[in-house]
Amino acid sequence: MLDIRNINVYYGAIHxxxxxxxxxxxxxxxxxIGSNGAGKSTLLRTISGLLRPRTGTMSFKGKDxxxxxxxxIVRAGISHSPEGRRIFTNMSVHENLQLxxxxxxxxxxxxxxxxxLKRFPRLRERFKQNSGTMSGGEQQMLAIGRALMARPEILLLDEPSLGLAPNLVTEIFNIVLDLNKEGTTILLVEQNANRALEIAHRAYVLETGKIVLSDTGKSLLANPKVKEAYLGG
Ligand SMILES: Nc1ncnc2c1ncn2[C@@H]1O[C@H](COP(=O)(O)OP(=O)(O)OP(=O)(O)O)[C@@H](O)[C@H]1O
Ligand SMILES: [Mg+2]
Known part of the structure; x- marks a missing residue:
């Protein structure tokens, strides 16, 4: 469905x-999965067309x-819920969803x-509220809800659990699982490697811009190198 091959992306001189x-x-x-600065967000931004690869190919359902x-790219079926939520904080929940x-x-x-609104009842309660005044978890739900409004075939999620309390992290991961069960394909970027590997069919480990491992989520959870570097030993 999504086929990214040998892409090279630069920020000026930074590879x-x-x-x-x-x-x-x-x-x-x-x-x-990968540490801070590994290039995870860069990868999602490149797939969304916000950055361009200098070399390599990327296709979605055969389209370049x-x-x-x-x-x-959004129209083709790829929707991105970016890191740090990036909602329009001076607009209401309703307006963000419309956008x-x-x-x-x-x-x-x-x-x-x-x-x-059925999936995120909190967003219904806050429908007319200025989204900038919502809590971090509510804003995260809005960011995911907004991405879903494009009716994507594949949803790119950048750190959906970042900064959330443990019970909300569980809720967000359950929502990701539900969306997938309903038929949405998911590309998930996470620093919470444990949770991400638990729900992922497959995963890649990105280290300073390079893919160093790829396997099923289960195998990576059991991999000693991954345990030591990303799962707290
Ligand atoms: N606009 C930019 N200009 C220059 N360098 C950048 C820019 N954006 C990112 N970088 C650099 O590219 C590298 C990869 O950044 P990226 O944001 O993709 O990492 P990440 O894996 O998402 O990290 P994190 O887990 O902290 O979100 C980092 O070294 C970062 O400093
Ligand atoms: Mg990032």
């Missing part, structure tokens, strides 16, 4: 991704992504809004 190859099949949850405009559907002209937007 942020080196020959990165990642594949995602329909229906999978694929996790990318390397030169596609970001809004066309998530900006590429759509179909009649299903209202139904999808209802679906998102």
């Amino acid at each position: 942020a991704l080196e020959d990165v190859t990642v594949k995602v099949e329909p229906g999978e949850i694929v996790a990318i 992504l390397t030169t596609m405009a970001p809004h066309d 998530g559907a900006f590429i759509r002209k179909d009649a299903g937007v209202a139904d999808d809004m209802e679906h998102v």
Whole structure:
């Protein structure tokens, strides 16, 4: 479904991704784990078209992504819930959700809004509230809800559990599992490697811009190198 082959991405002279190859099949949850600065967010930003690979290829369902405009990438079925939430804090919950559907002209937007509000009852309670005044967890839910309003086939999630209390982390991971069961393919970036590997069908370990390991989530959870470096020994 998503086929990233040998991409090289730079920020000026900084070589942020080196020959990165990642594949995602329909229906999978694929996790990318790695330390701060490994290049996880860079990878998602490149898939979304916000950064361009200098070399390498990227395709989604056979369509070339390397030169596609970001809004066309959303239209093709790829939606990104970015790190740090990046919601429009001066707008209401309702307005943020509407913006998530900006590429759509179909009649299903209202139904999808209802679906998102059912999944996140808190967003319904806060529908007219200025989103900047919501808690961190509520803002995270809004960021995911907004990404879902594009009705994606694949959802790119950048650190959805960052900064949340443990019970909310569990809730977010359960939501990711539910979305996947309903048919959304997931590419999940997480520093919470334990939780991510538990729910991922497959995962990749990114170290300073390079993929150093890839395997099933289960195998990586049991891998001594991964345990030592990412799972607290
Ligand atoms: N706009 C930028 N300009 C220059 N360098 C950047 C820029 N954005 C990221 N980098 C560098 O690229 C590298 C990868 O950053 P990236 O944000 O992808 O890491 P990450 O794995 O998402 O880290 P974290 O877990 O902290 O979110 C880092 O060394 C970072 O400093
Ligand atoms: Mg990041």
